[in-house]
Amino acid sequence: MSTAAIIPAAGLGLRLGGETPKAFREVGGESLLVHAVRGLQAATAADLACFVVAVPAGTEDAVRKELEPYAGDARLLVVAGGAERADSVRVALELVPVDGIDCILVHDAARAFVPAAVVERVVAAVRGGASAVVPAVPVTDTIKRVSTAGEVVDTPDRSTLVAVQTPQGFDPAVLRRAHATGGAGATDDAMLCERLGVTVLTVEGSEDAFKVTRPRDLLLAEALLADRRL
Numbered sequence: 534m535s536t537a538a539i540i541p542a543a544g545l546g547l548r549l550g551g552e553t554p555k556a557f558r559e560v561g562g563e564s565l566l567v568h569a570v571r572g573l574q575a576a577t578a579a580d581l582a583c584f585v586v587a588v589p590a591g592t593e594d595a596v597r598k599e600l601e602p603y604a605g606d607a608r609l610l611v612v613a614g615g616a617e618r619a620d621s622v623r624v625a626l627e628l629v630p631v632d633g634i635d636c637i638l639v640h641d642a643a644r645a646f647v648p649a650a651v652v653e654r655v656v657a658a659v660r661g662g663a664s665a666v667v668p669a670v671p672v673t674d675t676i677k678r679v680s681t682a683g684e685v686v687d688t689p690d691r692s693t694l695v696a697v698q699t700p701q702g703f704d705p706a707v708l709r710r711a712h713a714t715g716g717a718g719a720t721d722d723a724m725l726c727e728r729l730g731v732t733v734l735t736v737e738g739s740e741d742a743f744k745v746t747r748p749r750d751l752l753l754a755e756a757l758l759a760d761r762r763l
């Protein structure tokens with residue numbers, strides 16, 4: 534049995550600024566998408582057999598050419614994404630083979646520097662019987678719920694909060710069922726499983742799996758890569 538990886542990379546990345554879609558922004562001379570594919574490939578215990586990458590419409594051929602050298606023996610499929618992240622995941626999911634796949638990972642291109650150990654922990658937990666698995670790290674800020682008027686409503690107990698990352702791992706049947714319900718307002722795939730009443734397990738994530746979102750994240754990414762290359 535093998536793993537399939539869906540990489541939603543169709544976002545425009547408006548918070549990052551610039552003209553180039555976020556997944557194509559370069560760090561250390563290579564796109565975030567290339568770093569993301571290489572990061573998943575480094576997780577050898579995951580047995581990746583297939584990548585399905587959702588990209589902005591019109592960029593499919595260029596991305597296929599760019600990623601081919603990094604896919605190794607895995608099958609590489611590139612598809613135009615949708616309006617929302619969940620739409621991009623749904624169109625990619627339709628291309629994931631049913632036979633021979635016992636775990637589907639969904640991994641944001643923007644979390645390009647996830648360590649292999651995190652990927653392998655997620656896959657191991659799915660293979661160990663969990664239906665849905667998310668890497669998580671403790672939150673360091675005090676988090677407050679606020680009203681539309683900007684007034685604080687309450688302060689959840691920080692010890693009960695975590696920040697979740699990707700790759701998120703799923704039993705394939707569960708992920709298909711979750712996406713069949715539609716993804717309105719969902720910012721990750723685990724949320725769709727929660728709506729079905731499926732238990733979502735957390736495993737230890739990593740600070741290195743941060744999401745490149747704002748311009749300063751590119752600086753952090755450059756520093757992280759330079760440190761890894763030392």
Ligand code: C5P
Pocket residue numbers: 540541542543544545546555556587614615616617618619621622641642643644744746
């Ligand atoms: O916008 P955000 O940073 O939350 O996006 C997370 C991931 O989802 C990114 O890798 C982005 O390219 C992807 N995405 C997508 N299709 C969209 C919006 C976002 O594939 N319509």
